[in-house]
Structure formats: structure tokens, C-alpha cells
Amino acid sequence: MAKIFNLYYSSKSDKSNVRSLISKIQDWFEENYKDFEISIFNFDNQFRVVIGKHHSLYLNESEGLLGFADSYRIEDPKHYPDGNYFLFRKTNEYFEIASDQGNSRGIWYYSNNDFFIFSSLQEPIIKLIGGFDFNSQVVPWMLSSGTLGPGNSWDKRLNLLSRNESVKYFYGSGNVKVDNILEVPTQNRAFKKKEVFRLLPEKLKSSFKNINLNAGNTTHLLSGGIESRLLLLFFAKEKALPCLTWTDPSSLSQPLSDVSIAKDISKKLNLAHSILEINFDSGNQEFILKEFLRHGEGRIDHISGYIDGFSIWREIYNKDIEVIIRGDHNFGRYKAYGFEQMRQTLGFELVSDYRNLSTLSLQNNIKESFTKRENETLEEYSFRLGLDFRHTYVNAALNDLKLSFTEIYNPLLNNSIILFSQTIPPSFLEGKNMSKSLNDSILPGIPYAKYASTFSINDITLSLLNEYLKTELSKIDSRVWSLMGIPQDLVKSTLYFLENSTGKTKSNSIIKSLIPKKIKKLLASKGKKSLSYGKIALRLYILSAMYTKLSKH
Incomplete structure (x- = not known):
């Protein structure tokens, strides 16, 4: 911690x-x-x-x-x-x-x-x-992906x-x-799915049992997702850890939300389960955004779980919960329809991916190690990019937000587990089927969550933080935008959109979440889209606030 x-x-x-x-x-x-x-x-x-x-x-x-x-x-x-x-x-x-x-x-x-x-x-x-x-x-990367790149x-x-x-x-x-430090192991193309399915539980148990951890001050973060359940069954349950789920209040009554599924699982396994609600204080917008930058240094734009100004994390800190168990993993991704969509799903989004950014005089610097290799399949590239980009520049940034309050431990990312995952043919892991099958063989009959128990970034920027973002972006001198290399037209377009936005509601997100992922991904793969000006507004704020803050040194 x-x-x-x-x-x-x-x-x-x-x-x-x-x-x-x-x-x-x-x-x-x-x-x-x-x-x-x-x-x-x-x-x-x-x-x-x-x-x-x-x-x-x-x-x-x-x-x-x-x-x-x-x-x-x-x-x-x-x-x-x-x-x-x-x-x-x-x-x-x-x-x-x-x-x-x-x-x-x-x-x-x-x-x-x-x-x-x-x-x-x-x-x-x-x-x-x-x-x-x-x-x-950092400018093109923050605008296109919400990360520093x-x-x-x-x-x-x-x-x-x-x-x-x-x-x-x-x-x-x-x-x-x-x-x-360690050499990348060779992929075992002779592996059979049945053999991997047999070896995976053994590898998990072997790696987990030797980790030095005080179960007395540790809590398992339980969602309605696949990896959280996998960790519950092979780690938290074995150590009788209490479970915790955070949620926005409106999700409590939704039967297929993260929090509802988590309640069902913990009840079935007779594990202690507590719920912390994320409540937004409309009069505290400045504090919320400044806390977000204080704890994350603008490394990522994923503000959804922190719109309460880190209140639930401070509660965790005050309760002396010193370790939170999370389920980040390296056992496959959901299916993507093409290389570009796969890249974007992992957060590796480029200026050239979006109509309203691609016309600007900005370009992402891309190291050769992050580009697709010759003869590399979609599954292989997805697996490699997930490990080299997603974990290092997205998941680690999310961990950093919380490390002043509590320690974050991801058992599925133990060195031995990652090394084992690299020996598995990536096609076996498509759609997270290996993890899901293992879960269902132990705990059948409980569905997985259909939507997250938090607001989307777009909902937040267009409704909850709209007024503050408009005010702050309007204050920035044109010379600051120029020094950062951010086109004035983008700033003007974003402010216009914020001024004329009616906002979005949580119900819109719920309706979207009920559309099957396969259909949404198929639709999203058809042609280049525009990036939401709600996301652009938050990213412009992060860029300008961090530039202004650090320039004082």
C-alpha cells in the first residue's frame, strides 16, 4: 500500500x-x-x-x-x-x-x-x-487513447x-x-485444449499457494466478470477473503449488473460481501478532477470509478484494508473483427482511427515493437499487444490511482502465470473461453454481468462534469494550446459541443449494454468513426491541467 x-x-x-x-x-x-x-x-x-x-x-x-x-x-x-x-x-x-x-x-x-x-x-x-x-x-496519445502512450x-x-x-x-x-529479465517462452503448438484445461488449475494453485500475504487485512474485489470469478474460486475462496463491490446506486436494482451478480456469487459461496456506492457530488466538480490528477498524474482518463472524489478508496484506507485483490489477467480477449478493432479494444487507439482527429496535424509515435509482425495472426497480435501495451500503460495506470490508499495485488499476473500463458496457443484463449469454461465447471448456473456498475466517461463529461470542463477549457490561453501543439479548431469544436450538449443518462448506457457484444463489435468494425467530444473534453482538460501544473517547476 x-x-x-x-x-x-x-x-x-x-x-x-x-x-x-x-x-x-x-x-x-x-x-x-x-x-x-x-x-x-x-x-x-x-x-x-x-x-x-x-x-x-x-x-x-x-x-x-x-x-x-x-x-x-x-x-x-x-x-x-x-x-x-x-x-x-x-x-x-x-x-x-x-x-x-x-x-x-x-x-x-x-x-x-x-x-x-x-x-x-x-x-x-x-x-x-x-x-x-x-x-x-503525449498529446496525440492522450487525445486518441486517453493514455500517455x-x-x-x-x-x-x-x-x-x-x-x-x-x-x-x-x-x-x-x-x-x-x-x-526473463526470456519469452516458446509457444507450445503441440498443446491440446484438454491438456491446457488440465494444467491451468494446477499452475494457478502452485503459483498462489507460495505468495506471502496476510489474509487478515485483504479483500477480494468482486465484479460480475470472468477473471474476478476465476480468482474468487482459486484464491479468495481458499483464503476465505471477504469480498467488496463498488457501484453507482442505480445499478443496485439491475439484475445483470456487476453488483447484482457479485451478490449472488458471494451468497452462494457463503463469503462476506460488502458494497460501496459511488455517489457524485455536483457541487464538488473541481475537487473530483483535481484529486483524479493528484493520484494519477493524468496518466489515464478512466475517471468513472473515481467521480466520488476517491471517497470509497478513502473509506478503504480508513478501514485499514491494506490489500485489494484484482483480476487483471493474460488469458485472452473477446473476439475482434479485424486488426484495427482489436487494437482499439485494447486501448491502443490512434489519431488516424477517428474522423475528427485524423484531419489534424498530429501523429502517434509508434515503436516498431508495437506494430503487427509479418505473418502474425490476429490472435497472436492481440495477445502480445495485451501484454505489452494494455497491462503496462492502461492497467498499471489504473493501479497507480489507488496505491496511496491500499496495495493492489493481481495474482493472475504473477510471473509464473504470465510465463505459462505465453506457452498457450492464443487461439485457445479467444473470447476468454478457457477461463469461462473453468469457472463454469466449478460454479455453474450463474450468469456474467451484462454491464458495468459505473457511468461511462462520455456520460460523465457530457452531464456530470460538463459545466466545470466548459469553464476550465475556456480559461486556457491560446498560447498554452499552441505550446502544447493542440490545434485551436479542436478546442473550439469541443467547447461548442459541450455548450450545446443535453447530456446523456445512465439509462442510455443500460440500453446499449443489453445489445450483444458480438453485434456491437460487428457494427463498430464498419468504417471510421468520430471520437466523442465528451472524451476529447476530458482529455484536453488533463493535457492543459498537467502542462500548467508541471510548467511551474
Whole structure:
């Protein structure tokens, strides 16, 4: 349950300057996170800040592991345990930071001859090194996908630790070495579906049983989805964990909502189940958006679960629930009708995908590793993009939003589970059929949710946050839009749409959700569409607010 900032400084550094920088950063944390438990550590050549109740985590002067693993004996520089975590360790030659296979949390780093900094947050690094070198590559990615894009940070000087990656900073030279940790296993094309179906439960049980976790302060996040149920059956049920579902109040009476299905499952399995309602306060729009940026740094636009200003997460924090179990996974995606639609379903959306963005002078920077390989099938590309993009730049960003309040653990993303998933032919995993079949063999007769128990981003921006977004976007000087490289015509079109929007209701979302996914995807695959101006409005707000905030450093 923690976010971390760690500064290593050379023994040759100007001590007076170091003390001044440390004082500045400590003041910043104490001002910006005064409503959280903050721990300050001063070691030889190190300064560390930890936000949140970190007592269940493994941290000491020379090493630490944020997350959960089967072993915390990480002093061996060649050992990377099974689990779901970020680790760091200090040897006689270098300082190392390393990620897991699923990149469960965002860690940024910066180095020069005097410093090596790693942090869950970008802003304190920018504040320490001074100035702000805006990364214009985030603009097309935020507008098209609601993310910063692959490897991007707000400041060009910062690097994001990627999944399955080790970064070593060598003290003497100040050099940095970046390596992949584990080799990608070979796909077993000789696998039969029956064999995978037999092996999967064994792999889950084997990986889960060795993870060090205090069940007394842990809660399983239960939805009406496939992976949440899979984890319930193989993890939460075995440890008798209580379950939790959050929902908007209108979904409580809907029989096929996430919350209704979760109630049915927990009752059938005789597990404790609590419900937290997401209530929107119309008079608190500024607070809601500022909290969203404080905890996520504008890394993602998925605000639906946080329109209560993080009230339910603060309740979780105050109840000393130190660990939330989530069901992010690597066992297939729903079927897509073509490569473009598959890419968009995973959140890898481009400016060129949308009519009202493709005419602008903007272009996404796409690394070759994210493009389709020669002779790669739709299922293979989907599997690879889900792991390399979705987990690292969408799911990890969603985890980061909550890490000041509680620790997030995704057992289905343990290293050993991901490595096993990579040996399975992707065609076996299409439509999540493997996980669903396993669920239904153990707990038959309970349907899966037809729609989420939260508002869509479009509903939120066009009705709940409409007035505040209009006001804030109208305030931005045209020079700021120009400095960010955002066309004025897009801003004007968005403001016009907000001004003339009548908003949308939850009932519209419910009606849409009842249309079978297969039909919706088939319809969506026909031709290029326009991106909702409701989404564009929120994304413009994130871009302008973060640019303005970080420029002050």
C-alpha cells in the first residue's frame, strides 16, 4: 500500500546542494500528501519517501519489494521471485530497479553522474531536477487513447520502467544498463485444449499457494466478470477473503449488473460481501478532477470509478484494508473483427482511427515493437499487444490511482502465470473461453454481468462534469494550446459541443449494454468513426491541467 520516491546521490555530490534538494522534496510531499501517512528515511547517500501504510511491504535501506512475492530474499542479484511486484536493491557496484512480467505499477527514473532517482510519481522528479521539458508526444496519445502512450512521460527527461525490465545504475561512471529479465517462452503448438484445461488449475494453485500475504487485512474485489470469478474460486475462496463491490446506486436494482451478480456469487459461496456506492457530488466538480490528477498524474482518463472524489478508496484506507485483490489477467480477449478493432479494444487507439482527429496535424509515435509482425495472426497480435501495451500503460495506470490508499495485488499476473500463458496457443484463449469454461465447471448456473456498475466517461463529461470542463477549457490561453501543439479548431469544436450538449443518462448506457457484444463489435468494425467530444473534453482538460501544473517547476 504505497507510493515511493527514492533518491540515491553520489558521495562526491555537493552536500549543501543535496540537503537543499532533499528539503525541497520533503516539503513538497508533506504539502501534497498531508492527508496520508508519510514516512521519511535518510540513509547513507539515500533519501526515501513512502506514501501510505506500507507496513505489510518489504522495505529496508539496501533493498525493497513493493507488491507480493513467493520470496523476499532478493539480495541475490540474479534472483527475481515469482509474484506481482516492483523491486529495488543496492549492491557494491550498482543500484538496480526491476519490474515484474505484468508491470503492475508505474515507476519512473532519471539519472546523471550525481543522482539516480526512481519514483511512483513524475512530479517530484521534475521538481528536483528543475525546469520542465514538455514531451509533445503525449498529446496525440492522450487525445486518441486517453493514455500517455508507450514509454512516454510528461517530461522528455524521465524514463518509464517497462515490464520484465531491469535497470542498473553504476555508481562510479553514472552509466545505466537496461536489460530484459526473463526470456519469452516458446509457444507450445503441440498443446491440446484438454491438456491446457488440465494444467491451468494446477499452475494457478502452485503459483498462489507460495505468495506471502496476510489474509487478515485483504479483500477480494468482486465484479460480475470472468477473471474476478476465476480468482474468487482459486484464491479468495481458499483464503476465505471477504469480498467488496463498488457501484453507482442505480445499478443496485439491475439484475445483470456487476453488483447484482457479485451478490449472488458471494451468497452462494457463503463469503462476506460488502458494497460501496459511488455517489457524485455536483457541487464538488473541481475537487473530483483535481484529486483524479493528484493520484494519477493524468496518466489515464478512466475517471468513472473515481467521480466520488476517491471517497470509497478513502473509506478503504480508513478501514485499514491494506490489500485489494484484482483480476487483471493474460488469458485472452473477446473476439475482434479485424486488426484495427482489436487494437482499439485494447486501448491502443490512434489519431488516424477517428474522423475528427485524423484531419489534424498530429501523429502517434509508434515503436516498431508495437506494430503487427509479418505473418502474425490476429490472435497472436492481440495477445502480445495485451501484454505489452494494455497491462503496462492502461492497467498499471489504473493501479497507480489507488496505491496511496491500499496495495493492489493481481495474482493472475504473477510471473509464473504470465510465463505459462505465453506457452498457450492464443487461439485457445479467444473470447476468454478457457477461463469461462473453468469457472463454469466449478460454479455453474450463474450468469456474467451484462454491464458495468459505473457511468461511462462520455456520460460523465457530457452531464456530470460538463459545466466545470466548459469553464476550465475556456480559461486556457491560446498560447498554452499552441505550446502544447493542440490545434485551436479542436478546442473550439469541443467547447461548442459541450455548450450545446443535453447530456446523456445512465439509462442510455443500460440500453446499449443489453445489445450483444458480438453485434456491437460487428457494427463498430464498419468504417471510421468520430471520437466523442465528451472524451476529447476530458482529455484536453488533463493535457492543459498537467502542462500548467508541471510548467511551474
